[in-house]
Amino acid sequence: xxxxxxxxxxxxxxxxxxxGGAQAADKKLVVGFSQIGSESGWRAAETKTAKAxxxxxxxxxxxxxAQQKQENQIKAVxxxxxxxxxxxxxxxxxATGWDSVLKEAKEAKIPVVxxxxxxxxxxxxxxxxxxxxxxxxxxRVAGEWLAKQTGGTCNVVELQGTVGSSPxxxxxxxFDEVVAKTPGMKIVRTQSGDFTxxxxxxxxxxxIKAENGGKSICAVYAHNDDMAVGAxxxxxxxxxxxxxxxxxxxxxxVPDIFKAMADGxxxxxxxxxxxxxxxxxDALVAFKTDGKAPPKWIxxxxxxxxxxxxxxxxxxxxxxx
Amino acid sequence: MIHRFLPLLVTSAVLVVGFxxxxxxxxxxxxxxxxxxxxxxxxxxxxxxxxxxxxxxSGGIDLSVGAVIxxxxxxxxxxxxxxxxxxxxxxxxxLAVAGGFGAAMGAVIHVFQMPPFIVTLAGxxxxxxxxFVLSTDSIPINHPLYAEMGDMALRxxxxxxxxxxxxxxxxxxxxxxVCAHWTRFGANLYALGGNRQSAELMGVPVGRTTVAVxxxxxxxxxxxxxxxxxxxxxxxxxxxxxxELDTITAVVIGGTQLTGGYGYVIGxxxxxxxxxxxxxxITFDGSLSSWWTKIAIGVLLxxxxxxxxxxxxxxxxxxxxxAEA
Numbered sequence: 001x002x003x004x005x006x007x008x009x010x011x012x013x014x015x016x017x018x019x020g021g022a023q024a025a026d027k028k029l030v031v032g033f034s035q036i037g038s039e040s041g042w043r044a045a046e047t048k049t050a051k052a053x054x055x056x057x058x059x060x061x062x063x064x065x066a067q068q069k070q071e072n073q074i075k076a077v078x079x080x081x082x083x084x085x086x087x088x089x090x091x092x093x094x095a096t097g098w099d100s101v102l103k104e105a106k107e108a109k110i111p112v113v114x115x116x117x118x119x120x121x122x123x124x125x126x127x128x129x130x131x132x133x134x135x136x137x138x139x140r141v142a143g144e145w146l147a148k149q150t151g152g153t154c155n156v157v158e159l160q161g162t163v164g165s166s167p168x169x170x171x172x173x174x175f176d177e178v179v180a181k182t183p184g185m186k187i188v189r190t191q192s193g194d195f196t197x198x199x200x201x202x203x204x205x206x207x208i209k210a211e212n213g214g215k216s217i218c219a220v221y222a223h224n225d226d227m228a229v230g231a232x233x234x235x236x237x238x239x240x241x242x243x244x245x246x247x248x249x250x251x252x253x254v255p256d257i258f259k260a261m262a263d264g265x266x267x268x269x270x271x272x273x274x275x276x277x278x279x280x281x282d283a284l285v286a287f288k289t290d291g292k293a294p295p296k297w298i299x300x301x302x303x304x305x306x307x308x309x310x311x312x313x314x315x316x317x318x319x320x321x
Numbered sequence: 322m323i324h325r326f327l328p329l330l331v332t333s334a335v336l337v338v339g340f341x342x343x344x345x346x347x348x349x350x351x352x353x354x355x356x357x358x359x360x361x362x363x364x365x366x367x368x369x370x371x372x373x374x375x376x377x378x379s380g381g382i383d384l385s386v387g388a389v390i391x392x393x394x395x396x397x398x399x400x401x402x403x404x405x406x407x408x409x410x411x412x413x414x415x416l417a418v419a420g421g422f423g424a425a426m427g428a429v430i431h432v433f434q435m436p437p438f439i440v441t442l443a444g445x446x447x448x449x450x451x452x453f454v455l456s457t458d459s460i461p462i463n464h465p466l467y468a469e470m471g472d473m474a475l476r477x478x479x480x481x482x483x484x485x486x487x488x489x490x491x492x493x494x495x496x497x498x499v500c501a502h503w504t505r506f507g508a509n510l511y512a513l514g515g516n517r518q519s520a521e522l523m524g525v526p527v528g529r530t531t532v533a534v535x536x537x538x539x540x541x542x543x544x545x546x547x548x549x550x551x552x553x554x555x556x557x558x559x560x561x562x563x564x565e566l567d568t569i570t571a572v573v574i575g576g577t578q579l580t581g582g583y584g585y586v587i588g589x590x591x592x593x594x595x596x597x598x599x600x601x602x603i604t605f606d607g608s609l610s611s612w613w614t615k616i617a618i619g620v621l622l623x624x625x626x627x628x629x630x631x632x633x634x635x636x637x638x639x640x641x642x643x644a645e646a
Contacts, residue, residue: 032607062607070553071561072600072611075362079604082354082480083347096461097553100471108480120461122468 029288030060032080033089033115033277037068041254042274045321046091046116050277057281070094074101081108087284089277091115102126111287115276128287129294131280135167138251138270138302139174145268145304146178146185146219146249153184154218154247157207159193159200159231161223168192171223171251188217193227200227204234214240219247225257225269232265243267243307253305255318261310271303274320327632328576328625329588335621336595343598347605353481355601363597364486365390365545365552365561367590370568370575371497372541374589377572378501379534380514380581381437385426385444386542387564389419391557392452393546398460398556401467408466416543422448423539427532441535445565452558459557462550470551486548493541497586510534514581570618571596574625578633595621 031054038044047063054061062085064076070093080088081104088110092098098119105112106126114130121127146154158175161168172190179185189207193200200222208214214235222228228250235242242248242265250257253271260266283294305313344351360367369386376383393415400411426444430437474482483491501507509530512520521527550556575592577584599617603609 032604060607062604064604064607065611067611069562070557071362071365071549074552075358075597075600076604078358078362079355079601082352082358082601083349083605094459094555094557096459097555097557099468099554100552103472122463 028058028060029087029285030062030083030085031087031089031281031284032062032064032076032083032085034064034066034073034076034080034091036073036091036093037065039068041321042252042272045274046276048320049275050089053275053278053281057285059281061277066093068093070097074098077101077105081105081110084108085110086288088112089115089280091276092117092119095120099123099126111284113280113284115280124296129280129283129296129298131276131283131298131300133272133300133302135170136174136177137299138272139171140177141174141270141302141304142171142221142249142251142268143175143178145306146221146247147182149247149267150185150218152182155186155188155211155216157204157211157217157220158187158190159203159220159222159227160190161192161195161227163192165195168195168223175221187221193222193230195224195226197226197230200230201234202230203227204231205238208234208238208240214238214246217246219249219267222248222250225250225252225254228266228269229256229260232260236265253303253313253317255314255321258305258310258314258317261305261307262314264307266307268304268306271301271305273300273303276300328628329585329591331628332574332576332588332591332595332625336591336598339595339598339602343602343605350601350605353477353479357477357481357483357487359594359597359601360487360490361482361484361552363593364484364490365549366564366567366571366596367490367593368493368541368545368548369564370571370589370593371493371586372538373565373568374497374572374575374577374584374586375501375510375534376437376538377569377577377579378514378581378584379510379530380517381430381531381534382441382569383423383426383444383535383538383542384438384441384565385422385448386538386545386568387561387566388445388448388452389422389539389542390546390549390561390564391559392448392455393419393543394550394553394556394560395452395455395460395558396556397547397550398462399455401462401464402460402556408464408470412547415547416540419543419546420536420540423542424532424536426539427535430535431528431531437535449558455558456556457558459555461555467551467554471554486551489544489548493544494586494590501586506530506533511582514583516582567596568593570622573629574618574621576625576629578629579626 033050035047051061066072073093077088088105099121102112111128114127116132118130179187191203193203211217220231222231228248232242232248235246240246248266249268251270253269257266257269279298286292373383396415397411400406401408426440430440470485474484476482509525512525513530549560571592572589573579574595575588596618600614603611603614
């Protein structure tokens with residue numbers, strides 16, 4: 001039995017050497033993408049957009065879903081290196097622990113691009129560039145819109161994201177910068193709504209009760225759209241009109257907020273684009289063709305959207321999420 | 322004679338055929354680099370699975386191993402980064418704590434005659450909880466020795482290399498094979514798992530063996546934790562969640578009987594590599610959802626259990642239990 005086994009193994013090995021020679025001359029750019037998982041609608045949209053952007057450019061994109069585990073991401077990156085891909089994209093699940101695997105990619109001369117999150121590393125030369133949004137800018141854009149809209153006089157209540165999380169800290173910082181230079185604008189109440197719809201609604205209810213039934217509130221600023229959608233509910237239940245009696249401005253640009261804007265219940269959102277891969281592909285192609293190294297940080301655009309385009313934007317997005 | 326090794330042969334055949342199929346589809350697969358990656362990426366799993374094999378051979382189970390790995394990584398990070406300890410002293414403490422933890426569970430199982438499932442389930446919660454008490458954040462370990470150990474490897478042509486974790490795993494597997502088949506402790510384990518009562522009558526020190534096997538499993542989980550922290554260069558209380566189930570899977574695919582008394586360490590090692598192989602294949606393909614890994618492993622597990630059941634029926638039909646080495 002063991003002899004026939006050996007013979008068949010040898011035959012299979014011979015077969016594979018033959019196959020190995022057959023497929024070689026394929027010039028298509030191959031990119032491996034280690035994605036965190038699909039824990040949120042935004043994350044799924046990021047993956048979907050990456051696929052679409054790759055197809056548009058004729059790039060062969062290999063995606064590996066890490067199911068929220070760093071060890072799976074490291075394994076995936078190692079496999080990509082072994083495959084000899086032309087570049088590796090990583091959306092890192094945690095900030096630490098990437099040095100050794102990135103070193104391996106560097107030794108194999110495969111450029112690495114970080115998507116959507118930064119990492120902590122001793123040697124920034126280990127990755128080519130990072131494509132992320134500027135979360136401070138997002139807060140600033142939201143604040144500037146509100147200052148302009150209200151002529152600089154407004155009592156704002158703020159729904160913060162998860163305490164201590166970097167988007168919550170930075171989105172607050174950016175907004176506060178605008179408040180500091182606009183004398184008539186002030187934040188009258190601020191509390192965490194944990195980035196969730198339910199907590200956003202709950203906290204907004206308590207804000208309305210505390211602020212004279214909501215009469216002294218001019219606007220609500222939410223660190224993400226989900227909390228804003230919760231706040232809209234709370235405003236409606238208090239017998240006020242969201243979008244008119246109390247202005248609603250938030251960040252992310254998920255389909256639901258565009259729907260709310262189309263219905264006149266929200267006033268503005270700053271988009272955190274799920275298209276992180278597009279700019280990364282562009283930087284990569286430029287690097288591969290002219291050898292031009294991209295800047296260390298590629299900021300995605302933080303575009304502001306208002307109700308006049310909301311309906312069209314909703315239609316455009318509802319399938320991507 | 323051949324049937325005693327049949328599960329092991331089937332497992333090995335699955336690995337070899339699987340590897341050849343992968344290599345036929347992706348030429349880059351048949352490289353030393355991929356083989357080296359398989360060993361490095363699964364080192365922590367392999368080390369843990371060796372401990373699990375011993376526990377299962379003795380007729381028990383240890384659900385705490387994944388949590389012990391997570392706890393160990395955090396303990397190391399806290400000791401080295403916040404306590405300023407030398408990594409080697411931190412390793413010693415971590416191994417002692419993990420081994421002691423296992424021994425304590427073994428003692429509870431033996432003294433109170435409690436089912437190992439419940440005791441080690443409790444152990445899993447305790448260890449995971451302790452990790453979170455130490456730190457909820459992921460702590461990077463920046464000690465220079467860590468980077469050095471991370472780079473340490475035997476290098477081959479074509480980017481292939483045997484890293485320190487891979488070498489550690491191979492060493493543990495080799496030591497475990499010797500321990501299982503050529504020592505008194507190993508013989509006691511097989512006897513205990515085969516039939517506890519007759520083992521007792523034969524004079525096997527049941528209490529000592531039970532405590533020792535859980536201590537060993539804990540110790541190896543601690544070692545896996547060290548390897549894991551080398552692997553990621555960080556300590557994180559959420560590390561290695563669900564690893565206990567992956568190791569049990571590897572043990573069963575490797576041909577060890579879940580009820581104990583029969584199986585081989587080397588089979589477990591092959592079981593670990595099969596899991597790694599499936600995962601690597603899915604990454605190479607790049608268009609399949611990574612959840613197919615779980616489905617493929619689930620199907621494989623099911624097939625192997627059926628195979629075991631069938632073999633067992635054949636053996637008992639012939640009127641003899643499988644003889645042991």
